[in-house]
Amino acid sequence: MSLAYKDLESGKIRPVLKVQEGETVEIFLENRTRLPVGFQLSGVERATIRTIRPDQTDHVTFDAPSGGTFIYSDPHEAPVHRVLGLHGVMVSVPRTPDTALGVPTPYSRHEQSLKLQKFFEALGNSVALPGAWDPHDPERQKIWVFNTIDSRFNRRLEAGTQIRREEFMSTFTPDYFTLNGLSGYDAAHDYNTVPKGYLGQPCLIRNVNVGMATHGPHIHGNHVFCLSESGGNAPSQPRDNIVELDTWLMSPMDRKDLLLPFCKPPDIPENAWPPRQEPFPFKYPMHCHIEMSQTAAGGNYPQGLVTDWQMLGPYIPNDL
């Protein structure tokens, strides 16, 4: 058993909140659990609903922040309810996403660093960065939510036993590790999780860590470019130095936006590209390299925090 925020209109569990920078957002919260719960948005202090009791309602109104990725979660006895499932992601779309040269980015113009602008303006101009990012194509954006489960506490939740923060913090021993609420084979076959595209179709991947563990996600096939990073309750912040990584550090409550360039995997021999024998799609894993996270119930490697990404072909088909 876990907890979740549910969209009262669509019925979706842990819905992604999509807002546009500057617009007025109202969050209406109805507590249908047996526990006191609230609502908090990382990086937006105003967007907080303090604890409400079971069957109570409350709401909060705030202006949507600059473009970026945010975590919403329950601040009550944090991180207990957050880790048990009361969390989600908000994406803010910037009003002025373009660079001075008119190239779209996920960030507001006034927050873009010069290096970030140079990076986006370089997309599509080299073998290493073979395509521009299309903000209007939903296939070109994914969200990865990392979480940890200590199933002892989920059983206690189901039994209605009180879970004290101090005990949770001092004894938490995760035995399941999830990506978007899924593990292993399931996460590697989930439409919302697996980036797919042809060479030259870069994908923005918004990473957030709502769990208790520090993770070291590692991606195969392509390095990624780290566009922004924020932790805790800091505002979403595009980076001033766009570094290329194959492994990145995710502390609890970290948010990192990464761009997967969908370039030719650079170490395939030049005279063996495109391959004649090995067929597409090329499937590559992304997994946490702190390998205890690759387990489920103490074994079952690799049924933990892992997924795949897929390069469908070496060029974009004409009829796509």
Add this chain to the structure above:
Amino acid sequence: MAKVDFTETSVSGDLNFDTFGCNVYDGSPSTPDRRRPDRRFERQGAKGIKVNMGRGEELEFWTFKDRKSGRTTFPAPMMRATAGEIIHINLKANKNTHTIHMHGIEPTPFNDGVGHTSFEVGGEYTYQFQANRPGTYFYHCHKNTVLHFEMGMYGLLIIDPSGGPGRLFEEGPAYDVEAFWVVDDVDPRYRGINHSAGLCGEDAQLNIFKPKHFMVTGIPSRRTKRNRKVKISARVGQTILARFVNASYSRVRTTVYGLTTEIVGIDSRQLGGRHRPWCSPMLLEPGESFDTVTAQRRDLIFRPTEPGRYKVVFEFRDWITGEIQDGGRGIAETVIEVTP
């Protein structure tokens, strides 16, 4: 080119919950799209080796044997090549199945050494790639990785620029002294676990890791201050390159006292240069720390201007609590010794 049958691999075979984890495809297929290599390495794994941890304690590690030289070391023997070369790595599995994943190298999935996207090596296989970017890489077994990597199945893979050692990347920097800091932590409990433990459902407690030993480049922390594989010796005016790899399961905090640290490369990629105006090297003040997680690499440059013994501290921190491992004993130290 020899015909390659992909049907008994994850590339074209039926991929289901079972073949993803418990019964992963294995075999000895031919290398697809095979080209003539410029350099060839030969490895055998797993090969057991005993390491003296001090105070009379010996621990078992698994590693790869270099079949050409006959050397079996922990970490496994380094592979070194020059950018642009087509490289073949032939792996012979010594009983059971293993793989080699070249971490940071990005070849085709069949040459990437991951069972659930290709296959595990049951007999032998020749991995192929062209190392197109100089930098600091490492290779490791990607089967039941939580166990096989912890047991020591990894080694360094260094790709030099076209001029060979002495420069880190094509554009530099040039270096006079080269060092390797591969930090690792060791949980003795893992030594009693079967190589396939947990794969098909049993609870092997591989979600729990409690390290009791802390090492740098195969040297236990008791000896890292003096051991020549870890300690750096240089003269004033020389440029030192330290290639740092986090091969532990800890969040490692590294602090260099008395010297400015230039981070010039991350994860086998140059920071800055004429083709990368969107990034630049990072400078850390003396005493300023940087954190890494498993598998991250940092290329560090030091340019000492004064003689001295400069302390370097690696703190191994728990991935859940953030506290220093083993009740505060999870620390390794070394020095950069600079003479006039």
